[in-house]
Amino acid sequence: MMSRKNVLLAVSAVLAVIVLALGGVYFTRSSDAPVDAGCQTTKDLIKYSDDKMADIAKVIKENDEGVTNDRYEHQDTTPMYREWADKIRNYADSISDSETKAEASTVAGKADDLAKVQEKYSAPVPDAQLQQAAIEKSNDLNKAWDAYKAAENRLRNKCHMDSNDPKL
Known part of the structure; x- marks a missing residue:
């Protein structure tokens, strides 16, 4: 014992x-868990981006409904894209952690690319070129959007955030 x-x-x-x-x-x-202070700003950046994109999508939907209902009241979304991209850049520039800032700067660059595509196709097009311009705009916007979301998802992963992208 x-x-x-x-x-x-x-x-x-x-x-x-x-x-x-x-x-x-x-x-x-x-x-x-994320340890750098940049992740809080990253969360704010992502939330702003999600909210602004929802606003832009709403305007696009209203524009489309206006065309089908013969009440063509078109609101140009080009300034909304530019405002969005500029604000993303401001968020990225305010991050102090260098690694997080680098990822956020990539996101800001992709947001700027997307805004530039929108700006490129905002000018009126002759009727004869309308269909081709619409196809090119759609293709270019999709490419720019996919590049933006890929960069955003890398930033989300850096800060251990879940993606809200339904394609993932």
Whole structure:
């Protein structure tokens, strides 16, 4: 039979192992969390982008409905895209962590590319070229959008944020 002293030593050893194991699990899990201050600004950037894109989508939908209902009241979304891209750049520039800032700057560059595509195709086109211009605009916007979302998703991953992109 074990003496009381041996039992206390055994219990203490078991408790020490449990505490070490729990500490290791805690340390491992907490190291997965973002540690740089840039991630809060990144979250703000992503939220702004999501909200602004929802506003732009609403205007586009209203424009499309106006065409089908013969009440063509068109609101140009080009300034909205430019405002969005400029604000994304402001967010990116305000991040202090260099790695996060680099990722956010890439996102800002892709946002700027998307705004430039929108600006490129905002000029009126002769009727004879309308269909071709619409196809080119659609293709260019899709490419720019995909590049933007890829950069945004890398930034989300950097800050351990889930994507809201339904295609993923």
